Amino acid sequence: MIKVIHYMNQFGAGFGSEDKADMALGSFDGPKGAGIAFQGFFGDRAVIVKTIYAGDNYANEFKEDFLNEAMEIIRAVKPDVLLAGPAFNSGRYGLACGSLLKRAKEEFGVPGVAGFGPDNPGIAEYKKDCYGILTGAAANSMRQAIAPMAGLALKLGGGETPGPARQEGYIPRGIRLNVYTGKSSAVRATEMALARVAGQKWETELPRVVYDKVAPPAPLADLSKATIALVSEGGVVPLGNPDHMETNNSTKWRPYALSGDELTPGAFEVRHGGYLTQDVTKCPDRMVPYDALRTLEKQGIIGKAHPEMLSASGSMANLSTMQRLGREMGIYLKQKAVDAVLLTAT
Amino acid sequence: MCVTALYNVAVQIGTNRIVMSGSKFHYPMGRPDLPPEDEKEWRLRQTRATLAILEKPVEGVTVFTQQDLFP
Numbered sequence: 458m459i460k461v462i463h464y465m466n467q468f469g470a471g472f473g474s475e476d477k478a479d480m481a482l483g484s485f486d487g488p489k490g491a492g493i494a495f496q497g498f499f500g501d502r503a504v505i506v507k508t509i510y511a512g513d514n515y516a517n518e519f520k521e522d523f524l525n526e527a528m529e530i531i532r533a534v535k536p537d538v539l540l541a542g543p544a545f546n547s548g549r550y551g552l553a554c555g556s557l558l559k560r561a562k563e564e565f566g567v568p569g570v571a572g573f574g575p576d577n578p579g580i581a582e583y584k585k586d587c588y589g590i591l592t593g594a595a596a597n598s599m600r601q602a603i604a605p606m607a608g609l610a611l612k613l614g615g616g617e618t619p620g621p622a623r624q625e626g627y628i629p630r631g632i633r634l635n636v637y638t639g640k641s642s643a644v645r646a647t648e649m650a651l652a653r654v655a656g657q658k659w660e661t662e663l664p665r666v667v668y669d670k671v672a673p674p675a676p677l678a679d680l681s682k683a684t685i686a687l688v689s690e691g692g693v694v695p696l697g698n699p700d701h702m703e704t705n706n707s708t709k710w711r712p713y714a715l716s717g718d719e720l721t722p723g724a725f726e727v728r729h730g731g732y733l734t735q736d737v738t739k740c741p742d743r744m745v746p747y748d749a750l751r752t753l754e755k756q757g758i759i760g761k762a763h764p765e766m767l768s769a770s771g772s773m774a775n776l777s778t779m780q781r782l783g784r785e786m787g788i789y790l791k792q793k794a795v796d797a798v799l800l801t802a803t
Numbered sequence: 804m805c806v807t808a809l810y811n812v813a814v815q816i817g818t819n820r821i822v823m824s825g826s827k828f829h830y831p832m833g834r835p836d837l838p839p840e841d842e843k844e845w846r847l848r849q850t851r852a853t854l855a856i857l858e859k860p861v862e863g864v865t866v867f868t869q870q871d872l873f874p
Contacts, residue, residue, distance in 0.1 A: 673819035673865075677857045685854065691831075732828055736835045740842075743833025748843060749850035758851060776816075797857050799850070802807040803828050 459503035459614035462534055463492040464527070464541040464557050466550045470510035478549075480512035482526045491599060495540060498607035503614055507534055509557075516553035523553070524560045531561050538614035541587070543572025543602040544579060546594045555583025562586060568613040572602045573628065580628055581777055588619065589628035629664075631777065666776060683796040686763035688786060690771030690802045691737060691744035692729030693720070703770060704730035710769035710782050712789065719748035731772030732803045744801055763795050771802060806831050806853055810866050821866045822853045848873075 467477040469490050488496040488505040496505050509527055516523045531539070539561055541554035551573050558569030572592045573580045580589055588609055592602040605626055612619055622629040638645065645662070652659035677683050694702050700711050720741035727734035727744075737744040750762040767786050771779070790798065804820035805813050808828040813821045824831035825845075832849060834842045852872040 668815065668817045670817055671819065673861045673863060676860045680854060680858055683857070734829075736830045736833060740833060740835075742846065743830035743835070746832040746846050746850045749832075749847045752847055753851055753854065759854060797854075798804065799854065800805045801831050802805055802813070803809065803831065 458501070459499075459538060459611065460534065460536045461495070461499070461503050461505045461610060461614060462507045462509060462531060462536040462539050463488060463495065463505050464509045464539065464554060465490055465492070466516070466544070466547070466553065467510060467512045468547075469542070469550075470508065472510070472512075478512040478514040480510075481515055482509065482511040482523055484509045484530055491543065491603070492540075494599070494603045495607045495610075498603055499611065503538075503611055505540075506536065511553065513547070513549035513553060516556070517549050520556060524556060527557050528560060528564055531565060531567065535565075536567060536614075537616075538610045539567055539569035540606060540610050541569060541571040543590070543592045543599065543606065544574070544577055545572070545592055545596055545598070546574035546576045548578050551577035551579025552582060555579040555587060555589075559583055559586035570606050570610045570613065570627075572606050581780055584628050585630050585632065585777070588613065588630075590626070591628055668776075669780070677797055680759055681757055682760040684761040684763055684794060685750060685759050686765065686767065686790055686793070686795040686798050687715075687745050687747060687750060688767040688790075688798050688800040689745050690729075690769055690774070690800075691732075692727050692734070692770035692772070693725050693737065693741045693745050693766070693768055694728050696724055696726050698726060698728055702728045702768070704728045705770065705773040706778075707770045707772070707774060707782070708778055710767055710786060712765045712767050715747050715764050715766055718751045720745055729770045729772050729803075731770075746799075746801065750799070760796075763790075763793065765793075804853070804857060806849075814864055814866060817864055819861055819864055820856055821864070822856060822872065823866060823868050825849050825869045825872075 467480050485508045489508045492505050492508050544550035544554050554571040561567045569587045571587050571589050573589045574594045590605045619625045649659045725741040727738050742748045745766050753759045754762040805818045806822045807813050808824040810821050810823045832846050834845050
């Protein structure tokens, strides 16, 4: 019998709404809430042995405690598969589901299925780390979420590897799998081209990445009153690279304090795998023009030069990771009351 | 807003205010070919003209060339 653990937030587990969002992690034996519907689908093919729950604030603000406590339970129960949510469009809930499934996969190799609404930030953050089923926006679409989530969980729990997203119905994870077809790429491409010309159905093997459309922010009302921050993907970091910033495939960014009237040559180095860095190493202002920004501050052209640069390497960057870095930087700069950013890129 | 020599990449990902670097990929805000004082002056003019773009409204992805910066 396939053993399942199901995760829900305070609302899903029946404790209450926002007023209970701080509640710590706990668990029940057996299914609860949506879990009862999952169990109904499973029949005697699988059993939900435990239901883990936590408040959405707890799961996000005390993420490490939340994850460690959840892993304790998973370690003891040894489930074959995890179910989380469905979180619908609830952002914190979706992030909690994704983070839990990611950690369980990393620590125990236990696969998991989560339910996300179309606007849940959990999709962008964790679609690679779990199998996401697209649900409706709100809990009134619960019924439609049960069968696809439970069906995929049965497959995973039984040790099967699901096929591609478009066949199995989960949210594409951005992972390309190699498949033997018996035909060379030239033959396949020609067949696609012929089908297209003939107006027949054809399917690309390499879907194009779809980029977000972001509405342009309103212009600054008055540059001379604005605080401007410098952000760069050029990989300029303090000498010695104290944070071990990556040269390629960055997974992190750091704010670095700036003082004086320029980026002192010799105090910085460049960690970036995508360009000849010697000229920026000699004079880091060539990438991060702090000297100019300071002068403009003194001249009253801008209000203030924010005394930090936000740094990362954009070399061989992974789009979803860069979206996360961008989100994190945006939140950080808003907290610092920065009005606008000059982002310099290679 | 983004300053870059690879402005087509910035266009592709949907950056709204893009300034084409007046220099090169390896140093978008530098001119190592100039004497240090002239380079500093060049960077100041570039930065000032670039920041002025922040006061201009845009409807969507917009590329500003060096000619737009210095008409």
